[in-house]
Amino acid sequence: MQVPDEIHCVECGGICGRLTHRPDDDPFQPGDWVAYRCADCLERFDMQLENEDPEEFKPENWTGYSN
Numbered sequence: 001m002q003v004p005d006e007i008h009c010v011e012c013g014g015i016c017g018r019l020t021h022r023p024d025d026d027p028f029q030p031g032d033w034v035a036y037r038c039a040d041c042l043e044r045f046d047m048q049l050e051n052e053d054p055e056e057f058k059p060e061n062w063t064g065y066s067n
């Protein structure tokens with residue numbers, strides 16, 4: 001399944017780059033975890049991919065971690 005390379009930070013509205021990468025021949029699957037880190041506030045976001053519907057890829061489902 002496809003996941004975005006960048007998402008908007010739910011904390012500050014900045015751009016979060018994806019930390020988790022998969023090779024082209026071993027793509028993300030439902031149930032995998034994907035992490036992003038915001039370039040502006042350094043907040044980290046982790047979410048578990050639940051299904052292949054991109055409409056379910058919603059920031060409010062994510063868990064943020066402060067470091």
Ligand SMILES: [Zn+2]
Nearest residue numbers: 009012038041
């Ligand atoms: Zn941020």
